[in-house]
Amino acid sequence: MMNGKEYIDSLRDLDLEVYFLGQRIKSLVDEPMFQPHIHTAAMTYELAHDPEYQEIMTATSHLTGERINRFTHIHQGIDDLVKKVRMMRLLGQKTGTCFQRCVGLDGLNAVYVTTYDIDQKHGTNYHERFRNYLLEVQKNDWMPSGAMTDARGDRSLRPSKQQHPDTYVHIKERSEDGLIVSGMKAHITGAINSHEIITMPTRTMGEEDRDFALSFAIPADAKGVSYVFSRQTNDTRRLDGVLDSGNPKYGIVGGEAIIIFKDVFVPWERVFMAGEYEFTNELVETFAGYHRSNYGGCKVGLADVVIGGSNWIAEAHGIERASHIVDKLTEMIAMAETCWSCTLACSYEGYRTPSGAYHIHPLLANVTKLNITRMVYEWMRLAQDIAGGKIITLPSEKDLENPETMEILTECFAGKEGFPPRDIIKMLRLIENMSVGAGLPEAMHGAGSPAAQKIMIARRSGVDRKMELAKTVAGINQDTSFERIIGKDEKEHWDEVKKKIQEKSVQIC
Numbered sequence: 467m468m469n470g471k472e473y474i475d476s477l478r479d480l481d482l483e484v485y486f487l488g489q490r491i492k493s494l495v496d497e498p499m500f501q502p503h504i505h506t507a508a509m510t511y512e513l514a515h516d517p518e519y520q521e522i523m524t525a526t527s528h529l530t531g532e533r534i535n536r537f538t539h540i541h542q543g544i545d546d547l548v549k550k551v552r553m554m555r556l557l558g559q560k561t562g563t564c565f566q567r568c569v570g571l572d573g574l575n576a577v578y579v580t581t582y583d584i585d586q587k588h589g590t591n592y593h594e595r596f597r598n599y600l601l602e603v604q605k606n607d608w609m610p611s612g613a614m615t616d617a618r619g620d621r622s623l624r625p626s627k628q629q630h631p632d633t634y635v636h637i638k639e640r641s642e643d644g645l646i647v648s649g650m651k652a653h654i655t656g657a658i659n660s661h662e663i664i665t666m667p668t669r670t671m672g673e674e675d676r677d678f679a680l681s682f683a684i685p686a687d688a689k690g691v692s693y694v695f696s697r698q699t700n701d702t703r704r705l706d707g708v709l710d711s712g713n714p715k716y717g718i719v720g721g722e723a724i725i726i727f728k729d730v731f732v733p734w735e736r737v738f739m740a741g742e743y744e745f746t747n748e749l750v751e752t753f754a755g756y757h758r759s760n761y762g763g764c765k766v767g768l769a770d771v772v773i774g775g776s777n778w779i780a781e782a783h784g785i786e787r788a789s790h791i792v793d794k795l796t797e798m799i800a801m802a803e804t805c806w807s808c809t810l811a812c813s814y815e816g817y818r819t820p821s822g823a824y825h826i827h828p829l830l831a832n833v834t835k836l837n838i839t840r841m842v843y844e845w846m847r848l849a850q851d852i853a854g855g856k857i858i859t860l861p862s863e864k865d866l867e868n869p870e871t872m873e874i875l876t877e878c879f880a881g882k883e884g885f886p887p888r889d890i891i892k893m894l895r896l897i898e899n900m901s902v903g904a905g906l907p908e909a910m911h912g913a914g915s916p917a918a919q920k921i922m923i924a925r926r927s928g929v930d931r932k933m934e935l936a937k938t939v940a941g942i943n944q945d946t947s948f949e950r951i952i953g954k955d956e957k958e959h960w961d962e963v964k965k966k967i968q969e970k971s972v973q974i975c
């Protein structure tokens with residue numbers, strides 16, 4: 467297992483083609499705009515070496531029996547699923563932002579589960595290939611990015627009907643050695659500081675979209691791959707001064723990028739789906755289930771930070787005992803713990819898939835994420851309420867340091883005795899960073915927009931059964947037999963009981 471420094475050093479061995487603000491970036495690791503994202507991902511490596519967190523941050527590989535970073539592990543039981551979300555919350559608490567590595571983890575698990583099922587049906591050997599790839603990931607402690615979302619163009623058209631074929635990643639050529647692929651993946655978290663890319667199809671494909679039913683892994687610096695790094699709210703503030711950026715060490719959101727694949731060669735041993743369109747739905751839903759359950763971990767870790775920050779600011783401003791402040795903080799805690807309960811339930815209600823890997827409860831995972839799309843906005847609204855308008859009107863650090871304005875600004879931001887004005891500004895900037903910035907749309911769209919969760923909830927909620935229950939209770943079922951009401955198994959059980967009682971010549975009512 468690498469530690470944080472070794473991870474950062476390992477990125478120097480890669481030669482990625484990355485564009486940002488109209489320029490090709492030469493050294494990713496030394497680029498100040500990328501450093502917060504790299505530091506955050508490094509935390510996933512560093513904490514694995516901290517004895518206090520080893521139980522949560524590491525696992526035993528089911529392939530080798532070796533101790534590995536949990537971010538490269540295939541969940542072997544309920545305990546693993548629970549530890550995974552504990553790890554998410556912990557990292558949210560330590561960084562106050564997105565630590566990026568969960569997308570690849572979910573990609574590894576989803577591809578593991580699906581390749582097994584494809585092989586069962588088609589007699590292919592995708593699963594064996596994938597296990598070999600996984601061995602490499604675990605041995606090298608790689609961070610793969612999870613690239614599912616295609617650019618998607620006109621959302622009402624299927625991939626094969628798009629005006630530009632490259633809006634979806636697709637197979638251009640097949641040969642004895644492998645595939646040639648082209649296309650684009652958008653919004654990919656941690657892409658520029660990952661060692662590898664794992665791709666997955668973004669939606670359910672039909673037969674006509676066979677060439678888009680595709681999953682593979684390649685090195686992040688494979689020939690033909692390039693990146694355009696995204697802008698974020700107030701991103702260049704990190705160049706202006708430590709105070710102004712709010713979370714100077716770890717930044718804001720995960721550092722997303724568009725990945726462009728231009729005639730990229732993928733050898734067969736790195737191909738995990740190539741045309742099996744009937745399994746695209748399974749892969750998408752399995753990935754989405756894992757990923758949506760994570761949000762009740764990482765975002766609750768962030769909530770812990772923002773609740774703590776809001777409480778601290780309330781104390782600094784002398785309002786901590788006001789009943790409405792206590793009420794708002796309590797409300798924030800209750801919402802955060804509701805999301806946490808949801809994600810724990812996803813794990814505890816998990817199940818074993820035919821591949822042996824454990825999956826979370828899909829209905830509950832979608833409920834978790836849907837709650838996140840609403841509640842993060844709500845608890846951040848309350849954080850803004852408690853912190854005051856200063857979070858968007860604070861002057862810059864440069865004005866605080868300018869002898870002409872320093873004294874007056876120090877007076878202006880003074881709070882209760884014992885709370886230095888500079889610390890008050892730091893905390894207000896952190897709350898600004900977390901509640902005004904890109905973290906909100908991330909909670910909305912990351913792991914899929916709310917409509918995607920609602921579709922899954924509607925599909926999996928078993929409304930037919932609920933109607934049967936209601937009809938039975940209301941006494942409007944046509945068939946009122948005991949068996950229909952209580953179910954076949956239970957009917958057999960009671961028949962057996964009845965028989966035994968009758969054998970003993972006892973009357974039953």
Ligand SMILES: Cc1cc2nc3c(=O)[nH]c(=O)nc-3n(C[C@H](O)[C@H](O)[C@H](O)COP(=O)(O)OP(=O)(O)OC[C@H]3O[C@@H](n4cnc5c(N)ncnc54)[C@H](O)[C@@H]3O)c2cc1C
Binds near residue numbers: 569719914917918
């Ligand atoms: C911060 C961040 C990080 C992310 N990280 C990753 C990552 O690491 N890997 C990855 O693969 N993806 C990632 N994503 C992508 C994420 O999954 C998508 O943002 C999400 O699926 C929504 O897609 P979109 O942003 O293109 O929005 P759109 O698809 O344009 O959605 C906008 C609206 O259109 C609706 N809509 C879309 N399609 C249809 C349709 N066919 N019919 C009806 N309504 C429709 C949506 O419900 C929504 O209301 C990330 C996103 C964000 C914001």
